[in-house]
Amino acid sequence: MKVRATSEDRLTQIVLIGLALTFLAFFLLLPLVAVFSEALGQGLGMFLEAVQTPDALAAIRLTLIIAAISVPLNVVFGIAASWAITKFQFPGKSLLITLIDLPFSVSPVVSGLIFVLLFGANGFVGPWLAEHDLKIIFAVPGIVLATVFITFPFVARELIPLMMEQGKDDEEAALSLGASGWQTFWHVTLPNIRWGLLYGVLLCNARAMGEFGAVSVVSGHIRGETNTMPLHVEILYNEYDFVGAFAVASLLALLALVTLVAKSVLEWRFDLHSGASH
Amino acid sequence: MNRRAVITATIALGLAAGPFLAGCTSKPTDPNAIVLTNVSYDPTRELYQAINPAFAAFWKQKTGKDVTFRMSHGGSGKQSRAIIDGLDADVATLGLAYDIDAIATKATLLPADWQKALPDNSSPYTSTIVFLVRKGNPKGIKDWGDLVKPGVQVITPNPKTSGGARWNFLAAWAYGKKAGGSDAAAEAYVTKLFANVPVLDSGARGSTTTFVERGIGDVLLAWENEAFLAEKELGKGQFELVAPSLSILAEPPVAVISANAKKHGTEEVADAYLRYLYTPEAQAAIAHNFYRPRDPKIAEQFKSQFPQIPMVTIDKDFGGWAKAQKTFFDDGGVFDRITTKK
Numbered sequence: 001m002k003v004r005a006t007s008e009d010r011l012t013q014i015v016l017i018g019l020a021l022t023f024l025a026f027f028l029l030l031p032l033v034a035v036f037s038e039a040l041g042q043g044l045g046m047f048l049e050a051v052q053t054p055d056a057l058a059a060i061r062l063t064l065i066i067a068a069i070s071v072p073l074n075v076v077f078g079i080a081a082s083w084a085i086t087k088f089q090f091p092g093k094s095l096l097i098t099l100i101d102l103p104f105s106v107s108p109v110v111s112g113l114i115f116v117l118l119f120g121a122n123g124f125v126g127p128w129l130a131e132h133d134l135k136i137i138f139a140v141p142g143i144v145l146a147t148v149f150i151t152f153p154f155v156a157r158e159l160i161p162l163m164m165e166q167g168k169d170d171e172e173a174a175l176s177l178g179a180s181g182w183q184t185f186w187h188v189t190l191p192n193i194r195w196g197l198l199y200g201v202l203l204c205n206a207r208a209m210g211e212f213g214a215v216s217v218v219s220g221h222i223r224g225e226t227n228t229m230p231l232h233v234e235i236l237y238n239e240y241d242f243v244g245a246f247a248v249a250s251l252l253a254l255l256a257l258v259t260l261v262a263k264s265v266l267e268w269r270f271d272l273h274s275g276a277s278h
Numbered sequence: 279m280n281r282r283a284v285i286t287a288t289i290a291l292g293l294a295a296g297p298f299l300a301g302c303t304s305k306p307t308d309p310n311a312i313v314l315t316n317v318s319y320d321p322t323r324e325l326y327q328a329i330n331p332a333f334a335a336f337w338k339q340k341t342g343k344d345v346t347f348r349m350s351h352g353g354s355g356k357q358s359r360a361i362i363d364g365l366d367a368d369v370a371t372l373g374l375a376y377d378i379d380a381i382a383t384k385a386t387l388l389p390a391d392w393q394k395a396l397p398d399n400s401s402p403y404t405s406t407i408v409f410l411v412r413k414g415n416p417k418g419i420k421d422w423g424d425l426v427k428p429g430v431q432v433i434t435p436n437p438k439t440s441g442g443a444r445w446n447f448l449a450a451w452a453y454g455k456k457a458g459g460s461d462a463a464a465e466a467y468v469t470k471l472f473a474n475v476p477v478l479d480s481g482a483r484g485s486t487t488t489f490v491e492r493g494i495g496d497v498l499l500a501w502e503n504e505a506f507l508a509e510k511e512l513g514k515g516q517f518e519l520v521a522p523s524l525s526i527l528a529e530p531p532v533a534v535i536s537a538n539a540k541k542h543g544t545e546e547v548a549d550a551y552l553r554y555l556y557t558p559e560a561q562a563a564i565a566h567n568f569y570r571p572r573d574p575k576i577a578e579q580f581k582s583q584f585p586q587i588p589m590v591t592i593d594k595d596f597g598g599w600a601k602a603q604k605t606f607f608d609d610g611g612v613f614d615r616i617t618t619k620k
Contacts, residue, residue, distance in 0.1 A: 121364030121385065130364070138365045220365045221350045222315065235351070238483040239323055240511045 035253050039246035050247035058224040059232035059248070062140070066228060067208040070147040074204050078155025079197070083189070086163035087171065097160070103152045111149050112217025115142055138220030143228065146214040151204045158200030159193055166192055199266045206259045210252060312337075312345045312547050315538075317367035319354040319441060319530070320483045321504045325403075325567040326371070332563065333554050337547065345547060353481040354441035361387065361535060368539045368548045371532045373441025375399070375592075376599040378533050387537040399593075401529035402555035403569035406589055407442075407449040409520040410489065410498040410505045417496045421523050422453040425497060426470040433495035434475055435485040437606070437613050441530075442482035444607060446499040449526040451606075452590040456524060469616040490517070501528065502584070506568035521585035526592070 040047050050056065081100060085093060103111065119136040120126050129136060136142045170192065174184040190197075212230040219226045227235065229252055236245035316326060330347045337345050350357065350365065354373030361367045362385040370378055375393060382390045393400045411419050417430055425432050435443040447468065454467030476494065479485040482501060486508050489498040497520075500508070509517050532552050539545045554560055561571040565580040596602040606612045 116363050119364075121362065123363075126364060135366070137363065138360065220360055221352055222348045223350070225348055238320070238487070240508075 032253060035246055035250050038242060039250040041246075042243050046243050047247045047250075050241075050244040051251060053244070055224050055227065056232060056244070056248055059227045059229050060251070062143075062225075062227065063209050063229040065140070066143055066147050067205055069144050070151055070208045071201060071205050073148055074151050074155050075197070075201060077152070078159055078200060078204075079193075081156045082159035082163050085160055087168050100153050100156050103150055108150060108211065108213030109217060112146050112214035115145055115149075115214075115218050119145075137218050138222070139226060142218040143215050143226060146218045147208050147211055150211050150214050151208045154204035154207060155197065155200035158196050158203070162193055162196040163189075195266055195269055199263065202259055202262055202266065206256065209255055310343050312343055312544060313348060313542075314345055314544055314548060314551060315348040315350070315366055315368045316371055316551075317350045317357050317361055317365060317369070318371040319357060319373040320351055320481055321442075321501060321507065322371060322530075323349070323351050324507070325564065325569065328563045328567060329555070329560055332559060333551055336554060337550065340550075343547075345551075353439060355439055356481075361385070366538055366542070367535045368542060368544045369532060369534050369552060371530070373528075373530050374444060374599060375529070375531045376444075376603050377441060378531055379599065381535065387535050388533055389536065392533045393531060395533065396552060397556060398572050399529055400531045400533055400552075402532060402552070402560070402572055403530065403564045404572065405502045405528045405530065405569055406525045406587060407445050407499060407522075407528065408502045408505050408525065408585070408587075409522060410500050410508060411496065411518050411520055413516055413518060415518055415520065419497050419520055422450060422467075422471075423457065425450075426467065426474060430474055430497065431476050431495040432471060432474045432497055432499065433477070433479075433485050433489045434499040435482055436478040436480055439480045440482055440485075442501050442504070442528075443478075443485075443499075444602075445501075445526055445528045447606065447613065448592070448596060448602060449522075449524070449590075450499075452526060452595060453522070453524050465612065465616065468612075472616055502570070503568040519585070521587050523588070525587045525589050527589040529592070 039050075051060075081096070084090070085097060116137055117123050118125060119129060119142065121130065123137075126137075136145065170188050171184050174188045175181075179187070209228075210230060211228075212234075215228055216231055216234075219228070219231055221227060221231060221235070223235075229248055233245050233249045233252070236242075236248065316330075318326060326347075326349060330349075334345045334347075337343060350360075350367075352360070354377045357365075357370070357372060358377035358380050361370060361381050370381065372378055378388075378392060379390075382388050382392055389395075396402070409419060409425075411417070417427075418424065419430070424430065434446045437443040437447045450468050450471055451464045454464035454471075455461065458464060458467060477488060479488055482504055485498060486500060486504055489495050490508055490512055498505070498508075502519075505517075505519050509519060532555065534545065534548045534552060536545065539548045555564070556572065558573060558576060561573040561576040562579075565571045565576055565583065568583075570584055571577050571580065590596075592599055592602060596605075604611065
């Protein structure tokens with residue numbers, strides 16, 4: 001009986017693993033291979049040429065700028081919000097948690113339209129902005145705003161459960177021993193959350209660079225100026241420049257791969273760390 | 279003590295936001311460097327890539343000033359919407375007059391009679407609607423009548439969102455009306471035609487990709503320039519262009535968005551840029567990019583390039599864009615009626 005039970009288990013195991021692997025191969029591996037083979041299909045020279053056109057370089061630069069602004073902003077916000085939520089009691093706390101999750105549940109296109117409604121020429125503050133010669137929508141600030149909105153929850157969502165679990169005993173101990181608020185944060189809280197924080201930053205960054213929908217709505221698609229990498233991929237594809245489109249797409253895919261590896265390393269360290277502390 | 283941490287965090291946030299806010303203010307402009315923003319529709323990328331440097335050289339020679347261009351391309355209706363919402367276009371070069379009318383009526387950024395500002399209805403180039411079929415024309419498609427045969431799949435974008443698709447629809451209507459002799463016959467014809475459309479993409483380029491790359495459909499209804507481009511860019515011999523017995527004269531218009539140009543101080547150069555499109559040099563570039571030139575001499579020169587097709591016009595046969603839009607494409611119009619019927 002026992003032998004039969006294990007053999008049945010093994011069969012289920014094999015079927016399940018096989019299913020998962022087939023799924024993975026079809027939906028992840030195959031597209032990934034397709035992207036790279038299409039990008040390099042005409043040779044490495046064509047690939048390098050495609051990613052070095054002025055418009056492609058401008059798109060890469062813009063994408064990096066957007067990430068460089070929105071990720072730090074959301075790190076600061078994420079730490080502040082999760083600190084407030086986990087270490088203090090205050091009215092409206094659950095509302096704040098719900099609000100932080102909002103960008104996850106709203107379609108990115110709607111997120112983009114919100115900013116058009118707010119800052120567009122016929123929006124709520126549009127006429128005032130026009131009067132003062134400030135440009136938000138169809139310019140870099142609009143893209144930054146949309147990206148910040150979209151990537152809002154990533155850091156906070158990562159930190160809140162972690163800080164909740166850790167409680168505030170360590171901080172209270174530090175404070176009772178005479179540490180200042182800043183010292184407590186720097187020497188107690190930050191080391192406790194660093195792996196979770198890094199993980200959040202990684203996810204935040206990946207989304208900031210890859211966001212298409214919201215950015216597409218607020219960008220205005222001006223070549224060399226307000227086109228991010230994902231938008232540039234679409235444009236190149238629509239212009240029958242398949243090598244170019246897949247070359248830029250492969251850069252984005254490369255970013256995803258780097259993120260994946262970094263994520264695995266972090267998870268491993270994270271487990272090690274939290275395992276050691278328990 | 280925690281309060282201090284909160285204060286520090288606030289300051290950090292402020293510091294992070296500082297450069298971002300500073301980026302909002304527009305840069306001071308060098309009086310000798312002019313930047314012109316041209317917001318255009320999908321298929322004109324190659325055309326303006328040819329024309330912009332030529333105009334820059336012309337303007338430099340004439341005034342000693344440098345012009346650089348910011349180009350934005352997208353579906354005609356979408357681009358119109360973006361200008362209304364504040365995209366800083368100095369000039370709009372869109373797929374059909376209705377989309378510029380919308381900018382004039384919904385945002386009053388240019389006068390309502392903008393189409394009289396330049397010659398030929400402010401359309402320096404024209405095009406028409408033709409068929410693109412697969413090599414050897416396996417389904418034997420010669421004319422509009424063949425499109426409604428059972429088993430023929432027709433690819434066209436959605437007239438609700440695409441300028442090109444609206445031209446397609448009206449050309450089909452004109453054929454149906456001529457063949458059947460009445461509006462009712464025309465409606466019966468387009469109903470049958472759209473029953474043969476398996477997928478409605480949102481823009482002309484999307485449809486071309488569906489037909490060419492994804493291999494769906496037997497015939498693509500396309501801008502003539504788009505059909506030539508697809509044939510040329512994707513290797514000769516894979517596709518064949520079929521000229522129907524009747525089509526429509528498509529007039530993609532251009533206009534200075536005067537409120538924006540005034541704000542940027544680019545009125546003069548924007549006007550000169552659009553007028554430049556009518557010069558023989560620009561007209562030749564237009565013909566090279568498979569648009570039909572307006573200049574009779576250049577048209578004569580490139581005569582063999584374009585098939586001879588009898589054409590109806592939007593003004594004579596449909597009473598202008600405002601009327602056609604209302605009758606056919608607005609909510610509750612003919613297009614809604616025929617697509618819900620099936």
